[in-house]
Amino acid sequence: MNESPFATVLVANRGEIARRVIRTLHRRGIRSVAVYSDADADAPHVREADEAVGIGPAPAIASYLDGDAIIRAARRTGAEAIHPGYGFLSENAGFARACHAAGIVFIGPGDRALEVMGDKIRAKAHVAAHGVPVLPGFEVGASTEGKIFRQARAIGYPLLVKPSAGGGGKGMQVVREQDGLLDAIASARRIARASFADDALLIERLIEAPRHIEVQIMADAHGGVIHLGERECTLQRRHQKVIEEAPSPAIDDETRARIGESACAAARSVDYRGAGTVEFLVAADRPDEYFFIEMNTRLQVEHPVTEMITGRDLVAMQLDVAAGGRLPIAQADVRLDGHAVEARVYAESPTRGFLPETGEIAMWRAAPGVRTDAAVETGATVTEHYDPLIAKVISHASTREDSWDALDRALAETIVLGVDTNISFLRALARDADVRAGRLDTGLIGRRQIPRVTRPDADVLARWAAAELGRHPAPATGSPWGRRDGWRLSGADGARIPFLVEDDIEEAAADDAAAAEAIVARASDGTWWAHRRGETVSARPLTRNEVARRRRTASGGSTGVDALDAVAPMPGSVVAVHVTDDEQVAAGAVLVTIEAMKMEHPVLAPRAGRVRLRVAMGDHVRRGDVVVDVAGPTDA
Numbered sequence: 001m002n003e004s005p006f007a008t009v010l011v012a013n014r015g016e017i018a019r020r021v022i023r024t025l026h027r028r029g030i031r032s033v034a035v036y037s038d039a040d041a042d043a044p045h046v047r048e049a050d051e052a053v054g055i056g057p058a059p060a061i062a063s064y065l066d067g068d069a070i071i072r073a074a075r076r077t078g079a080e081a082i083h084p085g086y087g088f089l090s091e092n093a094g095f096a097r098a099c100h101a102a103g104i105v106f107i108g109p110g111d112r113a114l115e116v117m118g119d120k121i122r123a124k125a126h127v128a129a130h131g132v133p134v135l136p137g138f139e140v141g142a143s144t145e146g147k148i149f150r151q152a153r154a155i156g157y158p159l160l161v162k163p164s165a166g167g168g169g170k171g172m173q174v175v176r177e178q179d180g181l182l183d184a185i186a187s188a189r190r191i192a193r194a195s196f197a198d199d200a201l202l203i204e205r206l207i208e209a210p211r212h213i214e215v216q217i218m219a220d221a222h223g224g225v226i227h228l229g230e231r232e233c234t235l236q237r238r239h240q241k242v243i244e245e246a247p248s249p250a251i252d253d254e255t256r257a258r259i260g261e262s263a264c265a266a267a268r269s270v271d272y273r274g275a276g277t278v279e280f281l282v283a284a285d286r287p288d289e290y291f292f293i294e295m296n297t298r299l300q301v302e303h304p305v306t307e308m309i310t311g312r313d314l315v316a317m318q319l320d321v322a323a324g325g326r327l328p329i330a331q332a333d334v335r336l337d338g339h340a341v342e343a344r345v346y347a348e349s350p351t352r353g354f355l356p357e358t359g360e361i362a363m364w365r366a367a368p369g370v371r372t373d374a375a376v377e378t379g380a381t382v383t384e385h386y387d388p389l390i391a392k393v394i395s396h397a398s399t400r401e402d403s404w405d406a407l408d409r410a411l412a413e414t415i416v417l418g419v420d421t422n423i424s425f426l427r428a429l430a431r432d433a434d435v436r437a438g439r440l441d442t443g444l445i446g447r448r449q450i451p452r453v454t455r456p457d458a459d460v461l462a463r464w465a466a467a468e469l470g471r472h473p474a475p476a477t478g479s480p481w482g483r484r485d486g487w488r489l490s491g492a493d494g495a496r497i498p499f500l501v502e503d504d505i506e507e508a509a510a511d512d513a514a515a516a517e518a519i520v521a522r523a524s525d526g527t528w529w530a531h532r533r534g535e536t537v538s539a540r541p542l543t544r545n546e547v548a549r550r551r552r553t554a555s556g557g558s559t560g561v562d563a564l565d566a567v568a569p570m571p572g573s574v575v576a577v578h579v580t581d582d583e584q585v586a587a588g589a590v591l592v593t594i595e596a597m598k599m600e601h602p603v604l605a606p607r608a609g610r611v612r613l614r615v616a617m618g619d620h621v622r623r624g625d626v627v628v629d630v631a632g633p634t635d636a
Helices: 015-027 044-048 067-077 093-101 111-117 120-128 145-155 178-196 253-268 303-310 314-322 400-412 423-430 433-437 458-470 544-554
Strands: 008-011 031-037 051-056 081-083 137-139 159-163 173-175 201-205 210-219 225-237 240-246 274-283 286-296 339-346 363-365 371-374 389-397 415-417 496-501 504-509 519-522 528-532 535-541 572-577 590-596 599-604 609-613 626-631
Touching: 008 015, 008 067, 015 031, 015 044, 015 314, 015 371, 015 389, 031 044, 031 067, 051 067, 067 081, 067 093, 081 314, 093 111, 111 120, 111 286, 120 201, 120 286, 137 145, 145 178, 145 201, 159 178, 173 178, 178 201, 178 572, 178 590, 178 599, 210 253, 210 286, 210 314, 225 253, 225 303, 240 303, 240 423, 253 274, 253 286, 274 314, 303 314, 303 339, 303 371, 303 389, 339 400, 339 423, 363 519, 389 400, 400 423, 400 433, 415 519, 415 528, 415 535, 423 535, 458 496, 458 504, 458 519, 458 528, 458 535, 496 544, 504 544, 590 626
Parallel strands: 008 031, 008 081, 031 051
Antiparallel strands: 137 201, 159 173, 159 201, 210 225, 210 274, 225 240, 240 339, 274 286, 339 389, 363 415, 371 389, 496 504, 496 535, 519 528, 528 535, 572 590, 590 599, 609 626
16 A cells, blocks of 8 residues: 555654654654653654644553543544554553544554453463464462462462563563462562553463564454564563564474464454564474464564564554555565564663663664664653663674674664663673574573673773863862862862762872763763763762761761661652561561562562661652661660
């Protein structure tokens, strides 16, 4: 279909996927409408759209998950169709029906596909009836503890507890013995309720050392269904994909044909329409044997690798199919060209357990020569309200080896200053011997050591010192008290600026010419950042008062916060309080649970003692806030 299928399309999403959809809309000559929360008023996708409409406060439940507000925005702007992207309302059958009732095309599958495939329990039974291989499992529902334990024993441990709704690994819990089963169910329910407004759970056998293979399908309303090859999504952390590639190095042509036909059979069974992904588990030692996990009834985060090897714009195909058009190609026309790899760059700290980071992006620069789908620009803010995905870096080459080489180079040239990222971790994976050899399973990342923090060298510190000194010129009055240039009564001794590097204090003499090739920027919190030789480093300048206070603390003086109190590891909301005031707890006991960016983080007691709560359910906390006082037996 060459002509534009719609005149105006509203994109009901944010970040990199909103920008990616808008690019195709503009390429097709279609007017684009963005929606935004209060937190995203200045976001890149808002500026790039032809029109933008505010839809509510920062929390997603009051904005991007408010279907009524989105439909009102579509009506107000004359949008004929809504593209939901992924996440948020993309797999919400109620929202799809509301679009239809409002006379607006939902760019996605019909109600039946959304309802059947949106429920993992129902989907599993449904596709099994259509000849698709599945894993043994059961629905938790309102079962008694005794029944749950009996069913679990019948399947055999280890087990995987997962929400029936949603995707992306959110809420999934691995249980290796009966003692941890009920706690895992409770945690999975909380996350499912908060993320998907549906706390139904499925428990199924956990395949140890599996590969995660997914098949991209596309279908039209005229019975046409094709697959566009598979993607290897095995490199995961906490069930969240980190790096994806296409095609899979484990799948041969014969298996590709079989698994592709199984994916198409799943799609046909629900009269599917549009883009979708059917996910399978494949035993690492038996790549010809696969089991259905779920069907994602939407575009996937990792769809670019399929676009790169097939030469097809999947969003453009979605638009045409949603407008009633036929698929432009048949299965025999699908050709896979070369190899593509995608790495997800997150604002997170690998050395702190991959906790998400927030803050302003002091500098952003994409690597040249590769595709980068970015959510941010220089000056953008990463908040605790949404997923911390900054960008997707996608390489494409004629061979798998060349594609991985290109990805490593691109990551080295991707510049993100202002927040910690996982780029060094991604580069370590890109050079890992097992990854390069294609010896993959979903536990590989968990067995790898996290790269150590790279510390700034003397040249970078000297460059920062000069830049910091330039921010504090000598007072016009000539008074020495406000000077930072090393002035002394006996003569200048050269400026030395103290920096906090990790937990150490390092002083540096200012030198404008040092590390001249480094790219430096100062974040809004005063921290200096630098990108040099493919590595990113940071440090915060200290005042002399701060230096003196830290040195007094190190020598046994008083601290501002008791190091044995329990503090928030990241900004977020308190979703569970596990103790009461004056309760005696053991070291390591779970005190409260903080939710941020759709992940739960338990705060543990740093020692045995009596607790006093400083927070309550629903409170918002900042990183470093004391959430529970823990008084030891020797405390006064």
